Amino acid sequence: MRFEEPVLLYGAGKEALSTRAFLKARQPDLKVFVTVDSGVADIAETEQISADDLPDALAARRFGYIVKSPGVSRYKPIFAQAAAAGITVTSNLNLWGAAFRHGRTVIAITGTKGKSTTATLTHLMLTRSGIDAGLAGNVGLAPLDIADRHALIVFELSSYQTADMNFLPDIAAITNLYPEHVDWHGSVERYYADKLHLVDRDGQFAVALGEKARSNALVAKAVRDHRRLLRDLTRDEARAIDQAAAHSRLRGAHNVDNAKLAAQITLAAGGTLDGILEGIAAFRPLSHRLEEHTFGGMVVVNDSISTTPEATKAALAAYPGRAIALIAGGHERQQDYAELAELLSGHGVTTLATLPVTGERLAAAARRAAPEIEIIECSDLEGAMRALAHRHHRFNTVILSPGAPSYNQFKNFEERGARFVALGRDLFGT
Known part of the structure; x- marks a missing residue:
């Protein structure tokens, strides 16, 4: 992939730094701008455009692409103006999809809560099963930083990322669905739609649902074809996971549910029960989560x-x-x-x-x-x-x-x- 016009980074966090490094490696001479809603953007080899000056810069077409950071709401009026002007708005995740998706297995995990634990467990279970797997997204590396290092990538994705994700995973998982992030999405209904965009699409991919997601009518509708759903764990598999969790650092019934969802995903991706149990034993609670x-x-x-x-x-x-x-x-x-x-x-x-x-x-x-x-x-x-x-x-x-x-x-x-x-x-x- 190649950019024929300058690029604007909207946001200056981890993903913006990752995107800048990617662009530098691919096109060293590409002009790159950056905009933040407040403060100064400390990103090397960029020219800052203030948020107040952005409409004029857009009208003058000083750039042809906007790479939006997850924390910047896609519902800001400036993005509608950009689309009307024919300027592409994309993300670090979607750039990864364009550059590296082909030939890799992709597992994408979202949910209001539990997605980081589930993604971390899935990654541990896969690697303990001898599978070359990487972890990226909100935990692990930014998508473009993990690049093509692994044959299988586990992505932990927020609603900010699933909202405009433009490629399909091989396995999509949802832990649960509750109201959240209304200030970014503008309404609870829009939050649900953006979160469920991970699965509410045409295409051939499998779906795994956490215990709370299974009983949610909105999730059921988004899944569309329930033949997509992964098989349930057997009684023996579930019992083995319960026993492993009881002797692990996983706390609470909700985390046992996360482990069972991770196990479903792992088995579908070619992992083993031994790898699953070893992954549970190796798990360490993520910072600020119990x-x-x-x-x-x-x-x-x-x-x-x-x-x-x-x-x-x-x-x-x-x-x-x-x-x-x-x-x-x-x-x-x-x-x-x-x-x-x-x-x-x-x-x-x-x-x-x-x-x-x-x-x-x-x-x-x-x-x-x-x-x-x-x-x-x-x-x-x-x-x-x-x-x-x-x-x-x-x-x-x-x-x-x-x-x-x-x-x-x-x-x-x-x-x-x-x-x-x-x-x-x-x-x-x-």
């Missing part, structure tokens, strides 16, 4: 990646029999916390510390559903942790599982999780 620490006898669980109520429910279910202090709340995405509030008491929550903005709604719902729980409405994470430190006799486990994004108080969930762990060490470790 990441467990112990400070001064207090179990401190960093589940900062939790951005939906469903993820918070799964985190609580992973710690049966514990007395729990839950910290929840964050950036507003119009999610419903009523069901979560009703489950708190039954999952051992004795104390609830809430954070702005969604914490206000969760606190109100919890007061109605579980008046026996002590509720502390806090202005920030540090205030929540200090308040809990004064009440440490009420619980033996502190879980940060916000059920909401971090953007109103932190740059990202990683920063939020790291701050939580540091506060836990300082406040409970003495």
Whole structure:
């Protein structure tokens, strides 16, 4: 593939850097521009065009292609203007498809929650089965960075990436489907459609569904032909996975479901049961996903990646029999916390510390559903942790599982999780 006109990178994160390196290797003299919505784009050998100047640059056709980073919503008006002007809008993933898809086996995994764990497990199971497999997407390398290094690629894909993915996988998998990322997609309905675009297409590819996805009517409709579905695990296979998971670092029933989905995919791709069991044993929890620490006898669980109520429910279910202090709340995405509030008491929550903005709604719902729980409405994470430190006799486990994004108080969930762990060490470790 060759670009005949200059290229604009919209966004300056990991994928933009990957795309720039790809273009440099392929066409060293190609003119490359970059636009970011805020700040300065630190990408070598590019010329920055401000977001305010982008419409004029587009009208003057200073570039013929836009490579959009995943975090930039495809529904920005500028992209409709670009399409009307005949300027191609693409992505790092789609460039990989054009350059490297041919001759490789592609497994693409998405879902509202569990996709990173499932993709990581699938990769481990395949490699332990002796298959030359690589891992890319939101975990592992950017698509263009993995290039043609492996015969089989496992892609973990967000709705931002599946929305305009223009090539077909050999196996597509969906873990589950809940409301999420409404600010990027514009509506829950559009989020569902963009997420399900992975499977809601013509073509010959197999589909694997997680336990929660199987009972979802929207997923069932998107699958179209249910002859696409991979075979279920046998009773013996499922039992072996249950036993392996019980002796592994996988926590919670939802992660056992993720392991079974990964096993289905692995068997379909030529893996072995022995490889599957070895992959489960080798699994290490991903950062900020039920990441467990112990400070001064207090179990401190960093589940900062939790951005939906469903993820918070799964985190609580992973710690049966514990007395729990839950910290929840964050950036507003119009999610419903009523069901979560009703489950708190039954999952051992004795104390609830809430954070702005969604914490206000969760606190109100919890007061109605579980008046026996002590509720502390806090202005920030540090205030929540200090308040809990004064009440440490009420619980033996502190879980940060916000059920909401971090953007109103932190740059990202990683920063939020790291701050939580540091506060836990300082406040409970003495």
